[in-house]
Amino acid sequence: MNEFQLTLQRYWGYTRFRPLQEEIIRSVFEGNDTLGLLPTGGGKSICFQVPAMMKEGVCLVVTPLIALMKDQVENLLVRNIPAVMVSSGMENREIETVLTNCVNDPKIRFLYLSPERLGTEYFRAMVTAMKVSFIVVDEAHCISQWGYDFRPSYLKIAEIREYLKGVPVLALTATATPDVVEDIQNQLKFPARNVFSKSFERKNLTYAVRRTDNKNDKLLQICKSIPGTGIVYVRNRRKTAEYAAFLRHHGLTADYYHAGLDHETRTRKQKEWKENRTRIIVSTNAFGMGIDKPDVRFVVHIEPPDSLEAYYQEAGRGGRDEKQAWAVLLADEADRDQMLRQIEISFPPPDDIRRVYHALGNYLQIPVGSGKDSQHPFSITAFAQHYKFEILVAYNALKLLEKEGLIALTDEISNPSRVMFTASKIDLYNFQVKNTEYDTFIKFLARSYSGIFSSYTRIDEMVISKKMKVSEGQIVRWLQELKKYDILDYIPRNKSPYIYFTEQ
Structure with missing residues (x-):
């Protein structure tokens, strides 16, 4: 077995690759900008996860699919592979912690993020301090104006390359015409054409x-x-x-x-x-x-x-x-x-789009000329009711604004509660001595959740309550009180969709 197959077997338990996976892996491992065209189910994630485990540094994975991002991070963590993500629904202090850890912790191998995050000044400052192994562009057809799902935020990927000289790019997609294949390589500034393509025909x-x-x-x-x-x-x-x-x-x-x-x-x-x-x-x-x-x-x-x-x-x-x-x-x-009706409502008149955009600024109280890189919990139902918009007209107007790169709109995503100790270990010890009523709970958190002193860690209040044999309400009260004492930061679970402003 070669080194690629050994890595595959060590972390994923497979002994052989699917067609084209090893060729793509070898290409990016050798430092080449690479475009991989694989059909759905072709195993795109293995194409970047294997070489990332063989190279030093953190692999940046850009994807617009937050649900996929969460699934892949969770699957990597189950395999004891350190992976983190920056997505909508995270608070600024969480994002700062994640990016700082990517700079300082060499064990982190994957940083997943949505494309609109690439344009923030804070991210660009932090990424230059990271040791980046390579950049993965998932759903790469989104960078092409010839593609069916063009997203202007993807154009920021090429800008990031200016900050990361010599770092190769692996672009992956399951959907690309010949024009889109050419455009992807142009937009990502490939120095030479380098495409691996498997037939999209599924004979079975x-x-x-x-x-x-x-x-x-x-x-x-x-x-x-x-x-x-x-x-x-x-x-x-x-x-x-x-x-x-x-x-x-x-x-x-x-x-x-x-x-x-x-x-x-x-x-x-x-x-x-x-x-x-x-x-x-x-x-x-x-x-x-x-x-x-x-x-x-x-x-x-x-x-x-x-x-x-x-x-x-x-x-x-x-x-x-x-x-x-x-x-x-x-x-x-x-x-x-229904499909004819869907086409009609999917493209509201320009006047309706303008009304929705102006109403959005008023609804979220964002002054003209500001709001860039800000995010807000957002209920489209409440928004539409407030301004008496037909909900599908409002939704499709927002999706068209998203396609123009003005906003990013997430679906409802379940974000679990997160906790991180913010006090130093000395200050924490002194607090426990003076406030013994919290001692058992603090010790439980410290022993149960590795990494809770350096990164935001997911918790489940119900699970903790069962293990400690106290009510879930009591767990929440302790967390809220310890946050007031500046002992830890506690972000309760939420399921709200978010809207993110990528432009002023």
Whole structure:
């Protein structure tokens, strides 16, 4: 076995690579700017995680998908690989701690961040002090104006290269036309063309469209006729629970999943499905990112997704073991009308977009000419009700403002509580001596959570309360009181979406 295969086996337990993975790994390991085109399920994350474990320094991973970011960081931590992230929903002091640790702690191997963070002066100052092994650009088609999902914030990646001379870039995507392939390399300032491309044809995956007047019956027929695990995609959270209940009512083991569930629930549902205790998962498009289950035998879409690219990615989660699998889209007459209506409301008139943008500044009390790099908890429902906007018009206006690079809008994400001791160990000891009522609790935190003195650490108040045999309310009170005494910093859990201003 060569050094790449040994690293793969040591950390991930695999003995061989998938097609093209090793060639891409070797290219970036040797310091070459590299573009990898791999189909969904082709194992893109291994292409940068393996060489990052073989090189000194921290690997910067730029991705617009916060759910994927969280999944990959959690999966790396489970393998005892130090990884951190900077994303929406984090407070400034948390971000400062993460970036400072990336400068000072050589054990940190991965820093995941969203593209809009690259433009802040603070990040640029900190990144020049880091030892960066290489930069990964995930969803690299977002940097191209020829791409279907162009994001202006991606253009800041090329600017960061000016601060990190000689640091190679690995760009990865599952969606790129020849024009986009060329443009990605131009935008990222590749000195020479260097593309590795695997065929996007999935010969083992059968695509089918089934027209039906009764989607429930057709879904049941598919689930009963195709053995093995499956994914059923729907467009909204309410339907996930409804369809899962329908399948269970007919004797199938099914569960539901969406981004609004808390982290522990999502993790449990994923685990039960991956271990085949749940046969069918009914989900919004939040499910699947970062989840590599090879033996999915069918993927059913109850309604058409927003784009062909989205359909290709979601359907492509079937048959990753290269055995026969089916991707089935259920369609009826109402779908066509709904899609035409969707096109109409997805592009509000310019006057509506201007009204939404001005209202947003007033709603968040941001003066004209300010607000750059600020983030705010944001409820689109409350915003739309306050200004009497139709909620879909407001949402799509904000998404178009995001595409223009003015804001970044996150979906609802469950952020667990975080704690970090801020007092020095000497001050902490003196506090414990004078305030004995907190001593047991402080010792529990210090012993239970490694790294809690140097970085924000996720905690679960309910788990702590069970272990200490006190109420969850008491745990929260202790945390709040210790924060008042400047002993620790406590950031309670929240599930709020955030809006981030990338421009004034």
